[in-house]
Amino acid sequence: MTDAAGDSLAIETHGLTKNFGRQVAVDDLSLAVPRGAVFGFLGPNGSGKTTTIRMLLGLASASTGQIRMLGSAIPDRSRSVLPRVGALVEGPAFYPFLSGAANLRRFDSADRHATSATRTARVNAALDRVGLSHAANKPAHAYSLGMKQRLGIANALLQPRQLLILDEPSNGLDPQGTREVRNLIRSLADDGTTIFLSSHLLAEVEQICSHIAVMSVGRLVAQGTLDDLRAAGIATVQVRTPDPALAVTVLRRLNLMADVTEPTHPTGPDSDPLVSAPLSPGSPAIGSPTAESPAASSPAASSIAAETIAAALVEAGVRVRGFAVVGASLEERFVALTGEGFDVAQ
Numbered sequence: 001m002t003d004a005a006g007d008s009l010a011i012e013t014h015g016l017t018k019n020f021g022r023q024v025a026v027d028d029l030s031l032a033v034p035r036g037a038v039f040g041f042l043g044p045n046g047s048g049k050t051t052t053i054r055m056l057l058g059l060a061s062a063s064t065g066q067i068r069m070l071g072s073a074i075p076d077r078s079r080s081v082l083p084r085v086g087a088l089v090e091g092p093a094f095y096p097f098l099s100g101a102a103n104l105r106r107f108d109s110a111d112r113h114a115t116s117a118t119r120t121a122r123v124n125a126a127l128d129r130v131g132l133s134h135a136a137n138k139p140a141h142a143y144s145l146g147m148k149q150r151l152g153i154a155n156a157l158l159q160p161r162q163l164l165i166l167d168e169p170s171n172g173l174d175p176q177g178t179r180e181v182r183n184l185i186r187s188l189a190d191d192g193t194t195i196f197l198s199s200h201l202l203a204e205v206e207q208i209c210s211h212i213a214v215m216s217v218g219r220l221v222a223q224g225t226l227d228d229l230r231a232a233g234i235a236t237v238q239v240r241t242p243d244p245a246l247a248v249t250v251l252r253r254l255n256l257m258a259d260v261t262e263p264t265h266p267t268g269p270d271s272d273p274l275v276s277a278p279l280s281p282g283s284p285a286i287g288s289p290t291a292e293s294p295a296a297s298s299p300a301a302s303s304i305a306a307e308t309i310a311a312a313l314v315e316a317g318v319r320v321r322g323f324a325v326v327g328a329s330l331e332e333r334f335v336a337l338t339g340e341g342f343d344v345a346q
């Protein structure tokens, strides 16, 4: 890992591994988080996200592998790097009967880098930054979950930060709280702070992140910009026809692995069977019983033009009553990558 690469990356890991006895919680993880990104670290429960974050923050040691944050090696340079990194890990724990402001003053006084002379001003600025000035003097137990989470982020913002690491910032929040935290993350990113957030909620990550890494059982299965990952999904051709067997034969002749879904409505425009096939020769339909293992999923190598398929169907005498090419959703792509369902609800 060179200094030049480190300069453009806020977080860089190579071969990062964490073993707990014989269990490999994080397995050979190489992450590249560009500066200025809102980076979603996505994965089902138990996939190694919190363990990774704990290693980044020096709360757990790596079994093997290297970490660089803000251009410097971790844990060797933790003392100079970590003061520039704000973190919210495993939910904030506050003194319930102290006000939000008093809680922040307490946390600040425990920080040996914090100057007491500027404490009140910094606490007020942090509360203002997360939109909690109006509730500064309310006891923390009277805060909603979203407010508590924002107070936790205010705590991470008591010092100027170049990087914020947030572990499941929307965990347990209602839709209103989720929106509050999402808007806050967006505005912090607009100010130039790099944000690294873990989540098991695809919908959350899709709404705010510029980049995503996907974990499955300790391993990284995808990493890139949201746009790249969307584009890598395999599109599906869908044909409505009363001749499904013939349509399947034609599609298979084009080396497209077609499946037939019987109509759910006996009447109306959807009353014909639906024949669908991934627009990539040889790929089984995502979610079909013949789908290959997650590791075998990869972006479509080459696609057949939709017009070629339509012409072949018509030429063979298939009565085409509906024809569409549908892009794979990120959800389908990630389920294919991890072999597990994601919580997509908020």
Ligand SMILES: Nc1ncnc2c1ncn2[C@@H]1O[C@H](COP(=O)(O)OP(=O)(O)OP(=O)(O)O)[C@@H](O)[C@H]1O
Pocket (backbone or CB within 6 Å): 020, 023, 024, 025, 043, 044, 045, 046, 047, 048, 049, 050, 051, 052, 200
């Ligand atoms: N201290 C520990 N001792 C033993 N095993 C651990 C320890 N911490 C984590 N693990 C195991 O490592 C794996 C990864 O856990 P981790 O908490 O990093 O996952 P996660 O993706 O953050 O999941 P969650 O969202 O549920 O916290 C899990 O199987 C977990 O049981």
